[in-house]
Amino acid sequence: MIKKSTSQDNIVMKYSVFVSIELLIFLCFISRGLQNKIIFSINGSIKERNLLNGVVSTLLSNLQSNIYSLDYDYKTGYVFFPRHNKNDILRFRYPSDTAYSTELVAAAREPIALVIDPLMNHVYWTEIYQQKIYRCNFDGTNKILILQDDQLYAITLDYVNSWLYYSTKTNKIRRYRLTSGEKQTVKESVDVTGLGIDAYKNRLYWMEYQNGDLESSGLNGTNVIKVVSTNKTRTNIGIYVYGSTIYCSNGIQILKVTVSPITMTEVVHTDTAGINSVVFYDGKNKRIGKRV
Secondary structure, eight states, X not given: OOOOOOHHHHHHHHHHHXXXXXXXXXXXXXXXXXXXXXXEEXXXXXXXXXXXXXXXXXXXXXXXXXXXXXXXXXXXXXXXEEETTTTEEEXXXXXXXXXXXXXXXXXXXXXXXXXXXXXXXXXXXXXXXXXXXXXXETTSOSOEEEEEOSSEEEEEEETTTTEEEEEETTTEEEEEETTTOOEEEEEESOOEEXXXXXXXXXEEEEEETTTOEEEEEETTSOSOEEEEEOSOSSOEXXXXXETTEEEEEETTEEEEEEOSSSOEEEEEEEOSSOEEEEEEEEGGGGGGGGOO
C-alpha cells in the first residue's frame, strides 16, 4: 500500500531541499571569497561596517526608537526591523544606490525581535508585553496571531523542521511547531536576549543576558555548552549566526565568534554607544534568491 504524502510532509521536504541547496551555495562562496559587511543598530540609527576596509556608514537615522532586531532577505533585498517605541515593523532595500528610505510592513504593539522565513516570504515578530507572536507576509498582508505565551523576547526559526524558537522573560527557551502547533520547553533558567540556529550542524545558539555567556545546544536542548564568555553582563542583546560564525552585540562592541575548528573571539567593531542588534551581509549570497 502506497502512503500518500501529507501537506506536512511536503512542507518538511521543501525546507530540507531549501537548506541543502543553501549549504551548497554557502560552501561555494566560501571558496570564492566573500564581500563581508555587518549591519547594526545604535541609538535609533542603523549603520553598516565594511569588514574588508573598515568603512562605517549610516544607512538610516532618526528612527525614533530602539531597534533590538534585524534580519535580511536576499531574495527580495530587504532588511526588516521592529521599532519598539513606535509600534511598527519596517523594511528598507539594501544595498541601494540612492538614499535609504523605509517602508511600513505592519503595525505592532511594542515589537522587540523578529525573524524572516525566506522560503515562505513571512516575517515573525514578538510583542513582549502583549505576550504574543505574530506573522505576516513580507508586504504586510495576511497578519495573523501565531501564539501567546509569557512575556516574549528573542526569536529564531528552524527552516528544516518548521520549529519557531523563542525566549520568555520567565527564563525559558521554548519552541513551537508551525505545522502542528506542538509546543516544547527547550531550556530553563536562562535569560535570553538573542537566538540563532546553525542549520548545517543542527545547533541552537543563545546569548545569556545576565552573565554575558554565548551558549549552545542541540536543537532539542541537549548537549549544552558554553561557547565563550563575553566578560560583560546585562549589555549583550542581538546575535546573528552565519554557519560556524556568530556575530554578537556586546555593549559598544560587536564580537565575531568563530566556533569551528577552534573557538576564537575577535572584536570587529567598536562604537560610542550600546549596540542592540547585528546582521551579517554577504553581497554574493543575493543569488540565493534563485535556489528554490
